[in-house]
Amino acid sequence: MSETADRVxxxxxxxxxxxxxxxxxxxxxxxxxGADSLDIVELVMAFxxxxxxxxxxxxxxxxATVKDAIxxxxxxx
Amino acid sequence: MRRVVxxxxxxxxxxxxxxxxxxxxxxxxxxxxxxxxxxxxxxxKCRIACxxxxxxxxxxxxxxxxxxxxxxxxxxxxxxxxxxxxxQALRDAGLDNMSEEERLRAGCSIGSGIGGLPGIxxxxxxxxxxxxxxxxxxxxxxxxxxLISGQVSIKYGLMGPNHxxxxxxxxxxxSIGDAAxxxxxxxxxxxxxxxxxxxxxxxxxxxxxxxxxxxxAFNDQPEKASRxxxxxxxxxxxxxxAGVVVLEEYERAKARGAKIYxxxxxxxxxxxxxxxxxxxxxxxxxxxxxxxxLKKSGLSLADIDYVNAHGTSTPLxxxxxxxxxxxxxxxxxxxxxxxxxxxxxxxxxxGAGAVESIFCILALRxxxxxxxxNLDEPSESCKGVDLVPHVAKERKVRAVLNNSFGFGGxxxxxxxxxx
Numbered sequence: 001m002s003e004t005a006d007r008v009x010x011x012x013x014x015x016x017x018x019x020x021x022x023x024x025x026x027x028x029x030x031x032x033x034g035a036d037s038l039d040i041v042e043l044v045m046a047f048x049x050x051x052x053x054x055x056x057x058x059x060x061x062x063x064a065t066v067k068d069a070i071x072x073x074x075x076x077x
Numbered sequence: 078m079r080r081v082v083x084x085x086x087x088x089x090x091x092x093x094x095x096x097x098x099x100x101x102x103x104x105x106x107x108x109x110x111x112x113x114x115x116x117x118x119x120x121x122k123c124r125i126a127c128x129x130x131x132x133x134x135x136x137x138x139x140x141x142x143x144x145x146x147x148x149x150x151x152x153x154x155x156x157x158x159x160x161x162x163x164x165q166a167l168r169d170a171g172l173d174n175m176s177e178e179e180r181l182r183a184g185c186s187i188g189s190g191i192g193g194l195p196g197i198x199x200x201x202x203x204x205x206x207x208x209x210x211x212x213x214x215x216x217x218x219x220x221x222x223x224l225i226s227g228q229v230s231i232k233y234g235l236m237g238p239n240h241x242x243x244x245x246x247x248x249x250x251x252s253i254g255d256a257a258x259x260x261x262x263x264x265x266x267x268x269x270x271x272x273x274x275x276x277x278x279x280x281x282x283x284x285x286x287x288x289x290x291x292x293x294a295f296n297d298q299p300e301k302a303s304r305x306x307x308x309x310x311x312x313x314x315x316x317x318x319a320g321v322v323v324l325e326e327y328e329r330a331k332a333r334g335a336k337i338y339x340x341x342x343x344x345x346x347x348x349x350x351x352x353x354x355x356x357x358x359x360x361x362x363x364x365x366x367x368x369x370x371l372k373k374s375g376l377s378l379a380d381i382d383y384v385n386a387h388g389t390s391t392p393l394x395x396x397x398x399x400x401x402x403x404x405x406x407x408x409x410x411x412x413x414x415x416x417x418x419x420x421x422x423x424x425x426x427x428g429a430g431a432v433e434s435i436f437c438i439l440a441l442r443x444x445x446x447x448x449x450x451n452l453d454e455p456s457e458s459c460k461g462v463d464l465v466p467h468v469a470k471e472r473k474v475r476a477v478l479n480n481s482f483g484f485g486g487x488x489x490x491x492x493x494x495x496x
Contacts, residue, residue, distance in 0.1 A: 017145060017146025017147040017149075017150070038214040042213060042214050045210075045213075
């Protein structure tokens with residue numbers, strides 16, 4: 001697993017209060033991890049802080065799964 | 078008018094994460110006061126508070142029992158305390174699993190005096206230091222006062238009235254009184270009612286200290302600081318937590334064989350129309366709210382055995398309440414007892430009237446009245462009043478009166494009796 005993936009998953013576990021095993025790369029924030037739209041806004045903010053990247057609203061709207069987040073962050077680093 | 082009874086109790090306090098632990102500690106004359114741990118208060122005029130203790134403490138509170146991890150992260154402590162107390166109360170009443178039909182007639186009236194002050198403070202710093210794009214998307218609904226009622230209604234599917242009182246330190250008592258009326262007026266059959274506070278944060282302590290409301294002379298002896306009616310009292314000690322009761326229409330409670338703690342028989346409310354922080358110099362507002370509650374109750378003064386006083390330990394407030402109580406009770410003073418449990422758990426502000434109403438109910442149940450701690454040297458005007466100094470007292474308790482008075486000159490009194 002990439003270093004980005006590890007850090008993303010850690011943030012997801014912390015923010016959504018879900019078990020680490022549930023945070024697979026295919027997991028959908030809303031359908032599988034119990035997030036609502038505001039939780040995703042908060043997660044995106046946490047990713048921005050953690051990785052020092054900026055994720056504009058139109059990009060954030062396309063982040064539906066854990067893998068989407070990891071790929072976006074990797075593409076900006 | 079439909080009769081309203083109490084069938085469930087829930088509490089988070091500086092002396093316990095539930096009702097029975099808190100009550101046991103109150104009766105054992107324990108104090109919840111200590112040096113502030115939430116932040117470094119060493120440079121503050123007031124460095125003490127009655128904080129809710131962590132889960133690993135002897136009488137600590139475990140938020141995880143009833144509040145999801147995610148919600149704990151997103152909302153202010155007063156909401157977390159409120160959800161816990163409401164959950165306990167519903168379980169205690171055996172109503173945590175109601176049918177849809179019942180839930181359509183069940184509501185919430187759980188308020189707060191101040192609301193999410195710690196979160197307002199911390200997110201303001203985020204705004205100032207990191208800019209608007211870093212403010213939490215949960216900022217607003219994690220701080221709003223009606224969000225205990227909101228969260229609890231979502232958690233348990235309660236679709237009846239959804240209300241939240243905001244009357245400073247009278248909030249808890251007004252919440253119970255207003256909710257009882259909603260049941261009496263047939264707006265609902267079951268109401269979760271109470272109040273919560275969690276304002277022990279830098280701006281909260283600094284603000285109340287600047288208003289000259291907090292005790293500052295006992296920073297080295299925190300347990301001695303809250304001393305209602307004592308000559309050396311010098312202000313209140315800030316507490317935190319929540320109290321919630323289940324109110325239920327009497328015939329419904331009886332029909333389902335519920336445990337009935339007490340009946341809410343009197344509710345009085347008034348305004349001082351005098352000053353934003355100082356009570357009316359003759360205690361007229363408090364007098365009128367007690368008088369109204371008494372009239373509504375249909376009882377006579379001779380029937381009231383215990384008064385849980387507002388008694389915050391401020392020099393002026395205690396004196397004026399005492400004066401009003403003496404004026405109202407007259408010759409019946411000699412047969413009643415009055416105490417301030419704020420001596421043990423501090424002032425829970427918006428939660429005070431609710432937790433203190435629960436103490437009144439437990440006094441009815443156990444026929445024992447809780448003590449006023451630290452009453453070493455009662456002030457002159459205490460003569461002739463049994464203020465239950467230092468230790469709890471077993472006695473006959475048939476009916477109880479709870480007083481709550483708040484900034485803005487807002488007063489509420491509740492009278493309850495055994496059924």
